[in-house]
Amino acid sequence: MARKLEGVTRNAGKHAGGVVIAPTKITDFAPLYCDEEGKHPVTQFDKKRR
Numbered sequence: 001m002a003r004k005l006e007g008v009t010r011n012a013g014k015h016a017g018g019v020v021i022a023p024t025k026i027t028d029f030a031p032l033y034c035d036e037e038g039k040h041p042v043t044q045f046d047k048k049r050r
Contacts, residue, residue, distance in 0.1 A: 014042055 014035070020043055022029050030043040 009046065012042070012044075014040075018043075 012033075020026055020030065026032065026041070026043070030045065032041045032043060034041055
């Protein structure tokens with residue numbers, strides 16, 4: 001079971017300095033979800049994977 005869980009995303013976080021600039025809708029480039037309040041869309045990128 002541990003091997004199945006290895007590498008699985010376990011939590012989400014936001015960084016105040018993270019900004020995405022795109023020529024069209026951001027959904028053309030990145031998956032999104034809304035924060036707990038439902039007010040701020042957040043991109044779903046893993047900071048360790050490039």
